[in-house]
Amino acid sequence: xxxxxxxxxxxxxxxxxxxxxxxxxxxxxxxxxxxxxxxxxxxxxxxxxxxxxxxxxxxxxxxxxxxxxxxxxxxxxxxxxxxxxxxxxxxxxxxxxxxxxxxxxxxxxxxxxxxxxxxxxxxxxxxxxxxxxxxxxxxxxxxxxxxxxxxxxxxxxxxxxxxxxxxxxxxxxxxxxxxxxxxxxxxxxxxxxxxxxxxxxxxxxxxxxxxxxxxxxxxxxxxxxx
Amino acid sequence: xxxxxxxxxxxxxxxxxxxxxxxxxxxxxxxxxxxxxxxxxxxxxxxxxxxxxxxxxxxxxxxxxxxxxxxxxxxxxxxxxxxxxxxxxxxxxxxxxxxxxxxxxxxxxxxxxxxxxxxxxxxxxxxxxxxxxxxxxxxxxxxxxxxxxxxxxxxxxxxxxxxxxxxxxxxxxxxxxxxxxxxxxxxxxxxxxxxxxxxxxxxxxxxxxxxxxxxxxxxxxxxxxxxxxxxxxxxxxxxxxxxxxxxxxxxxxxxxxxxxxxxxxxxxxxxxxxxxxxxxxxxxxxxxxxxxxxxxxxxxxxxxxxxxxxxxxxxxxxxxxxxxxxxxxxxxxxxxxxxxxxxxxxxxxxxxxxxxxxxxxxxxxxxxxxxxxxxxxxxxxxxxxxxxxxxxxxxxxxxxxxxxxxxxxxxxxxxxxxxxxxxxxxxxxxxxxxxxxxxxxxxxxxxxxxxxxxxxxxxxxxxxxxxxxxxxxxxxxxxxxxxxxxxxxxxxxxxxxxxx
Numbered sequence: 001x002x003x004x005x006x007x008x009x010x011x012x013x014x015x016x017x018x019x020x021x022x023x024x025x026x027x028x029x030x031x032x033x034x035x036x037x038x039x040x041x042x043x044x045x046x047x048x049x050x051x052x053x054x055x056x057x058x059x060x061x062x063x064x065x066x067x068x069x070x071x072x073x074x075x076x077x078x079x080x081x082x083x084x085x086x087x088x089x090x091x092x093x094x095x096x097x098x099x100x101x102x103x104x105x106x107x108x109x110x111x112x113x114x115x116x117x118x119x120x121x122x123x124x125x126x127x128x129x130x131x132x133x134x135x136x137x138x139x140x141x142x143x144x145x146x147x148x149x150x151x152x153x154x155x156x157x158x159x160x161x162x163x164x165x166x167x168x169x170x171x172x173x174x175x176x177x178x179x180x181x182x183x184x185x186x187x188x189x190x191x192x193x194x195x196x197x198x199x200x201x202x203x204x205x206x207x208x209x210x211x212x213x214x215x216x217x218x219x220x221x222x223x224x225x226x
Numbered sequence: 227x228x229x230x231x232x233x234x235x236x237x238x239x240x241x242x243x244x245x246x247x248x249x250x251x252x253x254x255x256x257x258x259x260x261x262x263x264x265x266x267x268x269x270x271x272x273x274x275x276x277x278x279x280x281x282x283x284x285x286x287x288x289x290x291x292x293x294x295x296x297x298x299x300x301x302x303x304x305x306x307x308x309x310x311x312x313x314x315x316x317x318x319x320x321x322x323x324x325x326x327x328x329x330x331x332x333x334x335x336x337x338x339x340x341x342x343x344x345x346x347x348x349x350x351x352x353x354x355x356x357x358x359x360x361x362x363x364x365x366x367x368x369x370x371x372x373x374x375x376x377x378x379x380x381x382x383x384x385x386x387x388x389x390x391x392x393x394x395x396x397x398x399x400x401x402x403x404x405x406x407x408x409x410x411x412x413x414x415x416x417x418x419x420x421x422x423x424x425x426x427x428x429x430x431x432x433x434x435x436x437x438x439x440x441x442x443x444x445x446x447x448x449x450x451x452x453x454x455x456x457x458x459x460x461x462x463x464x465x466x467x468x469x470x471x472x473x474x475x476x477x478x479x480x481x482x483x484x485x486x487x488x489x490x491x492x493x494x495x496x497x498x499x500x501x502x503x504x505x506x507x508x509x510x511x512x513x514x515x516x517x518x519x520x521x522x523x524x525x526x527x528x529x530x531x532x533x534x535x536x537x538x539x540x541x542x543x544x545x546x547x548x549x550x551x552x553x554x555x556x557x558x559x560x561x562x563x564x565x566x567x568x569x570x571x572x573x574x575x576x577x578x579x580x581x582x583x584x585x586x587x588x589x590x591x592x593x594x595x596x597x598x599x600x601x602x603x604x605x606x607x608x609x610x611x612x613x614x615x616x617x618x619x620x621x622x623x624x625x626x627x628x629x630x631x632x633x634x635x636x637x638x639x640x641x642x643x644x645x646x647x648x649x650x651x652x653x654x655x656x657x658x659x660x661x662x663x664x665x666x667x668x669x670x671x672x673x674x675x676x677x678x679x680x681x682x683x684x685x686x687x688x689x690x691x692x693x694x695x696x697x698x699x700x701x702x703x704x705x706x707x708x709x710x711x712x713x714x715x716x717x718x719x720x721x722x723x724x725x726x
Contacts, residue, residue, distance in 0.1 A: 104536075104540075180575070180579060182606065182609060184547075184606065184609075184613070186613045186614075187614075187617045188617050188620055190579050190582075190583050193582040193583045194579075194582060197582055
């Protein structure tokens, strides 16, 4: 994946670039707002990581400008401002995700990879398929290897999110935000229980598990390797 | 102030200097009074008032003049018609006879007449001679001129309006009226206008100065208090006169604001010392774990120690986030994001999130929620409050000899809504129920269980932000945490935060 990091803090930027490159991505750096805007215009990036506060040009302004020019490259805002309103402001400016500092790298990586995938995904889907698992979004039916799996509404939403991001790590925070629409972290890991219940329904009766735990990061749903 | 005199020496001020100084102060004060909004308002009002008085009087004057002039001209015209008839019938002698007859009757009812020969020599009438204005014109028409007459008080100039007729044989005939009264009347009106305007201006300026001085005095009082507060005397308050006028209302709002600031500062002071104290423990642990990782011989050990370090750092970050959230809730900023929230739905969603966890731990979870309970508030914050209460119940509400039972319920009362999370754990002793709502206060003195001691303070802050409160009760056995939220936000001050 080709990623542009627009961040003025040298140290944070280098740490980010190193991590992204280790994860197998190609990452460029822009240290100021105008420079970042120029680079984002010139090259076809898969994901932009944009700091909110930048010298020369505000991160919001960069993304807003790009969107006005018809550039739809997914953008993730990084910011020390972590309030819900700031998040809303960022998303309204055309951002696709928002992460408050300090963040853990695994959280950032998971979100960036999900965003990069989004760019290539077809716009409207009525059916999702991962391996031998199939989800019909209209009939709200899930089958694995032709066998129907009965899910609660929330479990359905959870599985839908995992299937849409199949192959990518999704973190607990991402699940809370996208499946439950909560923008805060509970002290206890409530998500784990929901995942293990879902796992009981989709993996238990089959030989090859699809829903895996990634230590220190989150979960990933992927087709079992043949 | 002495140095301001320029000499720098400590010379006694001469009376003249003192007077000049006092005058300069007065000038400064006057300048400030002239700049007050009250004075400006009075000045503008005065201007408009004077303008309208001027317009009314001016119009009256103009109308009256027009009317009187018309009347005089009609009178003269009637006279002219009479004499013209005589002239037509009896010729010049007839005119002379009429004029003589008029003279005999005294002042001829204010009429002024003159018949003069073609050379301008007067033949009859009471005008002393043909006025300059009548010479050299050869047609009939209106004339205005002045004559000098002898009065008991000496000679006076009088204004005359007359109709001039050039008779066929070159004789001049003037028939007019003394219009001096008309001029007098005009003068009176003009004087009146001058006096009215002058007096209005004088009263207006005086009144404006007086009103502004009073206003300025009170504003100065407020400014002085604010300056003194800024200089550090935080307990000072703005004076309130008790009249309940807009300045009093301003002073009261300022005082309310100062009270709020003082409370917040008090809270801040307590919190900063608490933070300093309570963050030491996790930071010390963090350092110990990092050192442990550094010392670790084998890879697995090091990895475990580093993971523990990260977990500890996450814990610290969570603490900071909670602190920030509490601070934000206390400051009341979040109220801007309030909208209609169905708390029953929020409770159902949170319950759905937690029910599996409670069951996983071998407990029983019950939910008792009406179909719909709408209030004005922040969905995220109310959900977070419920989540915190549930976290608390799960973490601290476990009794060693009982299966955990957690019950969530929502009760809609006419004025308020109660969200209840009850457990059957050890509960909180009565004397601790207020205390545990404060920041960093924990029942677990040894700090053996994870937790920041901020969970309940955040819930209490969220309750206060909504104008409600968090009440901890005995569930017999266990703890019953009741989050009371008013149905409607009373736009005003909201409830004053208690002990922060």
